[in-house]
Amino acid sequence: MREIHVSEIVEKVKNMVMDTEYNLPEDFIKSLETAKAFEESPVGREIIETILENAKVASIEKVAYCQDTGYPVFFVEVGQDVHIVGGNIKDAINEGVRLATREGYLRASIAFDPVFERRNTGDNTPALIYFDIVPGDRIKIKFAAKGGGSENQSKQAMLKPADGLEGIKKFILKTIANAGPNACPPFTVGVGIGGTFDYSAVLAKKALFRPIGDRHPDPAIAMLEEELLSLANQLGVGPLGFGGTVTAVDVKIEVAPVHIASLPVAVNIQCHANRHSEIEI
C-alpha cells in the first residue's frame, strides 16, 4: 500500500485549479492558431486573435481567463493500492477548490439549492467529483472548470435505434447550430453515445479531456469525429457566432454498450474557455 496524505491532495488540487483558470491548454491554443488560417470571415479572424490575446494576458497577469470560472468538475482515478491518510479524499478536493477560489480570486458560481433561494456557497464548493477505482498505486485527478453558458446549451436525446447514424449526426449538428453565439464558439464538442440516459452525458463530458486533434482508437468512430467536425464548420456559426467557417476546433466521441431498445446521445458543448487539466499523485 502506498500512503498519500490528504494535505498533498489539497495543495495539488488548489494549484491545479488556479493554473487551469489562468492558462488554457497548449494543444487548444495551437488549434486556435491553426484555425485562424481556415477562418474565411475577417471578423471571425479578428475574434480568434482577440481570444488568443486574452489567453496571453490571463496567463501573464495570472487572472481568470473568463469571469465564469466555472463549475469545478473532477474525474478521479484512485489506484486500489493507495491508502489515503489524514482525512477523506472528497473533503480534500473540496478544500483545494475552496482555497483556490479564495487565493486565486475566482468567482463563486455555485448556488447551494437549485430551486428556492439559490444561495451562493461563496467558495465554489461542492465540486462535482466522479470516482473510479483502478489498478495501481497512483491517484490521477482530471479537472474541468465548466462554464455555465456552454453547459446550458448542451443537450441529451433518447433516440430510437431506427434513427441510426443519420439521426445521431442530425442531433449533434442541430445542438451545435442552436448553441451558436450563446455558448462562445469556437467549440470543442464532447459527444457520448450509448450507455444509459445518465451515462451518455458523463461520456460526453469525459470526451472533452482528450487532447485536441487526438482521434478515437476505433477507426469508424475516428472517421465520424472528423466528418462531424467538417460539417460543424459548414454551419456558418463562426467565432462567437458572428458568422464564419470556424465553429468548432474538434469533435470528440466516446461510446459505450447500449440496451437493445435504446440510443442515448449526449452533446456537451465546450466554449473557447477550454479549461481542462490533469495531474498524477
Add this chain to the structure above:
Amino acid sequence: MSQVKKITTPLTDDVIETLKAGDRILLSGYVYTARDAAHKRMLEEYKKTGKLPFDIKGQVIYYVGPTPPKPGQVIGSAGPTTAYRMDKYTPKLLELGLKGTIGKGWRGTKVKEALKKFKAVYFAAYGGTAALLSKHIKSSEIVAYEDLGPEAIRKLYFEDFPVIVANDIYGGDVFTEGQKAYKKIEIDP
C-alpha cells in the same frame, strides 16, 4: 462591420437612431451591472414599491458577474454573460427607460420587438475575453444587493469598451446576418 463609433452613456434616442446592427462601438461612461438574480430582485422590488435601485432612464445594463479584483485591480475578469436568460425581464426595463443592454448571444423575439418599440439597442461584447475587457473598466462600486456577491448591482465606468450593435431598432440582427453569409449546409428540421 468596419465603422467604429465612439458613444457615451446615458444614451438618447438621437444616438440610438444612428446605430445599425454590425456597427462597432467604443462605449464610454457609466453603466450598471445586473444578471439573473439581480434582475429577478429588481423586478420584484419594482412590483412592490414602484421603484428600481437606480435611475434607469437612458442607462445601459451590462450582463456580467465579474471575478473578485486582485490587489491593485479595479475589477476582476469581466466578460459578458449569455443575454437570453434576462429576456423575461428586459421588455419591462426598456419600457421604464433602459436604452441599452450588453451581453453575448441571441435575444428572443419579445426583446427584439421591445427594442423597436422603446428605441433601445442590444450590444454584443466578445464572450470569454474577460481579462482583456476588464482593462476598459476604470471604476466599480456596488450600488445594490451586495448579498448577491458576483450578482450584485455595480456601477462601472467604461472607457472605450468595445461592443458591436447586435440588435438595432430597425430589426437588424448581426448574428443572423453574419451566419447566413457563411452557411454551407442545411440541417433538416
